[in-house]
Amino acid sequence: MAKQAVKRSRRKLKQNLIGWGFILPSLIVFFLFMFLPIVLGFWYSLTDYTGLSKDYQFIGLQNYIKMFSDRYFKVSIKNNCIYAVWFSVLTMLVSLILASLLNRLMRFRKFFRIAFFLPYISSMVSVAVIWKMIFNPQGGPLNTILEQIGISNPPQWLASTTWALYAVIIVSVWKNCGYYMMIFLAGLQNVPDSLYEAAALDGAGRLQQYFKITLPLISPTIFLNLILVTINSFQVFDLVSVMTDGGPGMSTNVLAYRIYYEGFKSMHMGYASAIAYFLFAVILVITIFQFVAQKYWVNYD
Amino acid sequence: MKKAKSILFYALMFLLSFAMIFPFLWMISTSLKYDSQVFTTPIEWIPDPVNLSNYVKVWTEEPFLIFYKNTAFVAVFATAGQVIISAMAAYAFAKMKFTGKNVVFGLYLATMMVPWHTIMIPQYQIISKLHLTDTHLALILGQLASAFGIFLLRQFFMTVPDELVEAARIDGAGEGRTFAQIMLPQAKPALATLIIFTFIQVWNDYMAPLIYLNTKEKYTIQLGLKFFQSEHTMQYTIIMAGTVCALIPILIIFLVFEKQITNGMVHSGLKG
Numbered sequence: 001m002a003k004q005a006v007k008r009s010r011r012k013l014k015q016n017l018i019g020w021g022f023i024l025p026s027l028i029v030f031f032l033f034m035f036l037p038i039v040l041g042f043w044y045s046l047t048d049y050t051g052l053s054k055d056y057q058f059i060g061l062q063n064y065i066k067m068f069s070d071r072y073f074k075v076s077i078k079n080n081c082i083y084a085v086w087f088s089v090l091t092m093l094v095s096l097i098l099a100s101l102l103n104r105l106m107r108f109r110k111f112f113r114i115a116f117f118l119p120y121i122s123s124m125v126s127v128a129v130i131w132k133m134i135f136n137p138q139g140g141p142l143n144t145i146l147e148q149i150g151i152s153n154p155p156q157w158l159a160s161t162t163w164a165l166y167a168v169i170i171v172s173v174w175k176n177c178g179y180y181m182m183i184f185l186a187g188l189q190n191v192p193d194s195l196y197e198a199a200a201l202d203g204a205g206r207l208q209q210y211f212k213i214t215l216p217l218i219s220p221t222i223f224l225n226l227i228l229v230t231i232n233s234f235q236v237f238d239l240v241s242v243m244t245d246g247g248p249g250m251s252t253n254v255l256a257y258r259i260y261y262e263g264f265k266s267m268h269m270g271y272a273s274a275i276a277y278f279l280f281a282v283i284l285v286i287t288i289f290q291f292v293a294q295k296y297w298v299n300y301d
Numbered sequence: 302m303k304k305a306k307s308i309l310f311y312a313l314m315f316l317l318s319f320a321m322i323f324p325f326l327w328m329i330s331t332s333l334k335y336d337s338q339v340f341t342t343p344i345e346w347i348p349d350p351v352n353l354s355n356y357v358k359v360w361t362e363e364p365f366l367i368f369y370k371n372t373a374f375v376a377v378f379a380t381a382g383q384v385i386i387s388a389m390a391a392y393a394f395a396k397m398k399f400t401g402k403n404v405v406f407g408l409y410l411a412t413m414m415v416p417w418h419t420i421m422i423p424q425y426q427i428i429s430k431l432h433l434t435d436t437h438l439a440l441i442l443g444q445l446a447s448a449f450g451i452f453l454l455r456q457f458f459m460t461v462p463d464e465l466v467e468a469a470r471i472d473g474a475g476e477g478r479t480f481a482q483i484m485l486p487q488a489k490p491a492l493a494t495l496i497i498f499t500f501i502q503v504w505n506d507y508m509a510p511l512i513y514l515n516t517k518e519k520y521t522i523q524l525g526l527k528f529f530q531s532e533h534t535m536q537y538t539i540i541m542a543g544t545v546c547a548l549i550p551i552l553i554i555f556l557v558f559e560k561q562i563t564n565g566m567v568h569s570g571l572k573g
Contacts, residue, residue: 018476019399026390027405029445034412037423044423051426101314108311114556115318117563118325121555123505125523126544129530130324133331133537139340141327148342174321179566186567235416238507242527256418263422264512273422280419287414 044273051269063274073275076253079165083254084233086169091229092222095177099184100210113182120178124238131171132158132243161251164244168252171239176232180225187221188214219299223290230286234279255279325548332356332541339537355542365546367518368525375437375521376503379444383499384492387450392480394451395458396466406455409448417508425512439513440521444503450495457491458484494565497558501551522547 020027045063049056067073102112119127134142135157146154155163191214199209215222237256244252246261253261255275263272326346331339332355334348359365393399394406424443425434433439461484469479485492510524520528526547530540555562 015397016399019393019397019402022393022397022476022480023390023405025386026409026446026451029386029442030409030412032427033424033443033446034415034420035408036427037420038412038415040423040426041420044426051422098317101310101317104310105314108314110559112314112318113563114559115321117559118322118552118555121501121551121562122325122548123507123523123551125505125507125526126548127324129526129540129544130328132530133540134324134327141344144340144342144344174324178321182563182567231416235418237418241507241511242530259418259422260508260512264425269422269426276419276422280416283416284414 041273042277044270045277047270049270049273050267051263052267056270059270063271064278066271067274067278072250072253073258075250076255076258079250079252080234080236080254082165083169083172083236084230086166087172087233087236088226088229090169090173091177091180092225094173095180095225096184096222098177098181099188100214102181102185103188116181117178119175122175124175125242127171127175128239128242131167135167158244159248161249164248164251168236168239168243171243172236175239176229180229183225183228184218184221187218191217216299219297223294223298227287227290230290231283234283234286255282328541328544331537332545334538336536336538352538355539356546358539359542359546363529363543364517364520364525365522365529365543368520368522368547371437371519372504372521372523375440376500378437379441379503380496380499382441382445383447383450384495386445387447387495388454388485388488388492389480390451391454391458392484395455396461396463396484397476406451409451412446413448413452421508421512428513434513435515435519436513437519440503440506440509443509443513444499447499450499453495454488454491457488461487490561493558494561497554497562498565501554501562504551 046058046060047056048059048062098116102109102116105112134140137143137154137156137159140157142157143154157163157167195213195217196209199213204212235256236254237260240246240252240254240257241260246253246257256279259272259276259279261272262268262275327344330344330346330348333351333353334345335350335352338345338348338352390409394402428434428439428442433442465483465487466479469483470476474482505523506521507523507527510521511527514520514524517525517528526543529543533540
């Protein structure tokens with residue numbers, strides 16, 4: 001008996017050693033580049049760390065308090081909220097419409113799939129560079145087209161403090177809608193045809209079928225996309241950095257840009273870390289809220 | 302009537318897809334022009350005459366070749382490292398029993414909730430403590446910890462029947478051999494998906510190179526392109542030629558692996 005127990009515990013020890021051996025490389029990199037930074041970042045956010053000098057002090061919640069009297073931070077929140085609302089709503093709508101159209105196609109499916117997915121797979125920097133030129137108010141193709149169709153005074157886009165943020169939103173929706181479209185498409189393809197046939201027999205029109213059958217049935221997919229799109233809307237950086245550098249003025253300053261600027265340009269790494277944790281909290285709260293709210297509208301059967 | 306409707310529908314779809322690819326077409330067309338041909342109304346889609354000198358300039362006078370080499374170096378090693386580390390961990394999580402397994406897996410998954418912006422400053426400080434700022438190694442190291450990669454491969458490994466693994470173990474194969482000779486060959490589709498995703502992600506990455514690299518000779522293609530366009534502010538044709546060059550490798554990968562990429566992105570869910 002005892003011999004068997006020893007044997008068993010020895011086998012267990014061996015299993016543990018091998019198991020931990022296999023995850024050891026991942027443990028090292030996760031510890032160094034994930035867990036440690038998560039803790040360290042929070043610590044920085046409670047200090048006046050500049051990033052340059054070695055001595056810095058614990059200042060409690062002062063960075064967090066300072067945020068709410070910082071004009072630049074407040075503007076970046078406002079911009080980011082405007083961006084998030086427009087980006088989320090438009091991306092959801094456009095990608096759902098595209099997916100619904102694509103789902104009805106019989107031919108050229110592959111061509112359309114490639115065309116709509118192309119912007120998503122391209123790098124943010126390259127599409128930002130292209131769009132920067134398309135938006136050029138003096139002779140850029142967009143305003144040329146707008147003038148041709150009779151808009152005599154088209155917006156100045158990236159040169160205008162009112163329009164720059166919307167220009168970024170347009171590019172963002174164009175760039176990302178293909179991805180969400182693909183997820184919607186997968187959801188739509190799971191809706192059984194028999195349901196539509198039954199509804200058609202009952203005399204339901206196309207539009208009625210769409211709102212009464214399709215949308216409720218794909219509500220889990222809508223929920224998934226909504227979560228992803230809102231999380232992403234608080235992480236916009238590359239586009240802003242390449243297209244506008246946060247300007248003109250402060251008009252396209254968003255949270256991630258603020259973190260970058262305070263941390264690596266102004267060398268206020270403690271303060272930047274506080275904003276970074278604020279960003280994390282915002283994303284967390286919104287996600288939790290959406291998970292609570294889904295009970296009332298997502299249909300899982 | 303029905304036919305007319307269907308033609309109208311396809312016309313609408315082609316119009317929409319034209320709107321989606323318009324910027325790319327405009328980019329290619331502009332890259333083949335002389336500066337004087339850029340702002341013509343209406344847009345001259347096929348330039349006359351065609352000008353190839355922008356491409357020649359990008360490859361000979363501009364450091365694009367160096368950017369390419371740097372990016373390929375980072376992308377290859379970051380991808381290889383991430384895939385090997387993820388596959389080993391995923392195998393342990395999927396097919397082994399050991400104490401603390403679920404806790405560690407849970408902690409890994411939880412990191413998916415944390416945006417990169419939240420940890421980039423402390424990550425930068427750790428890299429700088431290791432004296433690795435302004436190196437490609439910094440960019441590679443930053444890509445190695447991937448909860449997404451582990452999760453994706455674990456899901457796939459779970460579908461490999463336990464009997465297959467047990468049989469190998471009974472035959473006396475150690476865990477290392479079972480992993481390398483039974484598991485990995487079974488998981489080829491999932492590995493391919495992860496390799497493609499990671500490669501594209503690293504190739505397209507901009508923010509990490511932006512904070513880590515200072516020396517122009519070390520720039521990756523995205524960072525290089527950003528500075529290239531600010532150095533040539535109004536020279537549209539040459540900027541577009543540079544952009545075409547930055548995009549081409551990803552476009553080729555996309556066209557070759559289109560099915561795998563779109564399916565993989567959808568079915569693995571997350572990963573924005």
